Amino acid sequence: MTPQPDTKLSAGDLAVDSREGRRTIATLRDGVKAAWPICLGYMPIGLALGVLAQKAGISPPEIGFMSLLVFAGSAQFIAVSMISGGSSILPVVVTTFMVNLRHLLMSSSLAVHLRPAAHPLFVSLFAYGITDESFAVNTARFKDGSWDPGRALVVNQVSNGVWVLSTIAGGYGGHFIPEGSLGIDYALSAMFLCLLVYQLRGAIYAVTAVIAGGLSVLWALVLPGNAYLIIASILAATAGYALRQRIFRKAISHDTS
Amino acid sequence: MTHPDYALLVAGMGIVTYLPRWLPVFFLSRKSLPEWFMEWLDLIPVAILSALIFSDLFLSGSNSGSRSLQPVNLKSLAAVPTLCFALKTKSLGGTVIVGMLTYWLLEKLF
Numbered sequence: 001m002t003p004q005p006d007t008k009l010s011a012g013d014l015a016v017d018s019r020e021g022r023r024t025i026a027t028l029r030d031g032v033k034a035a036w037p038i039c040l041g042y043m044p045i046g047l048a049l050g051v052l053a054q055k056a057g058i059s060p061p062e063i064g065f066m067s068l069l070v071f072a073g074s075a076q077f078i079a080v081s082m083i084s085g086g087s088s089i090l091p092v093v094v095t096t097f098m099v100n101l102r103h104l105l106m107s108s109s110l111a112v113h114l115r116p117a118a119h120p121l122f123v124s125l126f127a128y129g130i131t132d133e134s135f136a137v138n139t140a141r142f143k144d145g146s147w148d149p150g151r152a153l154v155v156n157q158v159s160n161g162v163w164v165l166s167t168i169a170g171g172y173g174g175h176f177i178p179e180g181s182l183g184i185d186y187a188l189s190a191m192f193l194c195l196l197v198y199q200l201r202g203a204i205y206a207v208t209a210v211i212a213g214g215l216s217v218l219w220a221l222v223l224p225g226n227a228y229l230i231i232a233s234i235l236a237a238t239a240g241y242a243l244r245q246r247i248f249r250k251a252i253s254h255d256t257s
Numbered sequence: 258m259t260h261p262d263y264a265l266l267v268a269g270m271g272i273v274t275y276l277p278r279w280l281p282v283f284f285l286s287r288k289s290l291p292e293w294f295m296e297w298l299d300l301i302p303v304a305i306l307s308a309l310i311f312s313d314l315f316l317s318g319s320n321s322g323s324r325s326l327q328p329v330n331l332k333s334l335a336a337v338p339t340l341c342f343a344l345k346t347k348s349l350g351g352t353v354i355v356g357m358l359t360y361w362l363l364e365k366l367f
Contacts, residue, residue, distance in 0.1 A: 037353045062263060069271035079270060083258060089266045097273035102305070104277040109301045111285035118286040127279035132309060139302045183361030186335060190356025192310050193336060194343040199303040212304035213311030220312050220324055232308040237300040244296070 031154020038133045039162040041188035050170020056084030060171030067164040075099040106135040113142040129156025140198040208240030335360040
């Protein structure tokens with residue numbers, strides 16, 4: 001009878017399937033676990049955006065559509081306020097571009113960690129979910145060695161889902177929710193503070209952080225928009241790099257003399 | 258704004274947002290980068306995080322409006338215990354909770 005080998009084969013397949021299934025579940029679980037502070041922080045912001053959009057004459061499905069295609073909090077706030085001010089299309093698009101240009105740096109930095117799984121489609125899907133928040137969380141995890149691109153993608157997509165749903169929910173009934181309950185407005189600020197602490201892995205990182213922080217405040221006072229983020233980050237990283245080179249070279253010359 | 262206009266607007270926003278996210282990760286992840294560039298990139302996360310945090314904590318005013326320096330405010334005050342907790346415990350979840358509670362208490366007090 002021929003069915004025998006067939007069933008054996010399918011049993012083996014099942015075992016492989018369940019192993020892969022378990023791995024997928026672990027990936028999902030770890031990703032969701034890492035993403036929860038982001039989600040907590042996104043909810044009040046998304047709700048607020050939904051409320052504002054509704055006031056600007058943008059319906060909940062319409063703002064959800066924007067959240068899905070753009071997925072960038074501050075740019076969406078600016079866009080909604082520009083639309084309610086009667087702006088035409090081009091200025092909104094140009095402003096969005098300027099505001100979101102900072103992702104260039106985050107994307108460059110993440111490229112290093114994605115290389116092992118650099119399937120073009122995966123990378124393209126991953127790129128869609130790069131935000132300040134997912135970048136910060138994923139970078140911290142990649143650095144401590146407990147992370148892989150799959151888990152990072154889950155962080156991106158879960159955050160994105162919560163963001164889209166929050167903005168839609170805000171449009172339908174966000175004004176019924178009391179503002180600022182339980183300090184939820186501070187969730188993202190606190191998350192960033194802790195993620196900064198993770199990044200302080202030596203004196204050179206602390207020095208770079210102080211330079212970047214100081215420069216960002218200075219440039220923010222002078223420049224409109226948020227070009228200050230890009231300029232401050234590039235200048236600070238360059239200064240940190242130069243300092244490290246200098247110290248390193250000095251250490252070498254001390255050794256040889 | 259009409260429906261086609263809105264769709265066009267969102268599509269435009271989507272494209273100009275996606276490109277800066279996609280270009281570097283797509284092209285840089287497929288080739289090996291020079292050592293100096295890797296070392297420079299290694300400092301980018303800490304720089305961006307710090308730039309985001311400082312402007313969040315010490316500036317008042319929105320992205321679109323004019324900004325002013327305001328070093329002492331509820332956000333920066335709440336950052337002190339939050340940062341201490343983060344340095345001590347390195348716990349992300351704990352830090353988020355402590356930060357929210359501190360901020361909430363400060364809001365009640367002032």
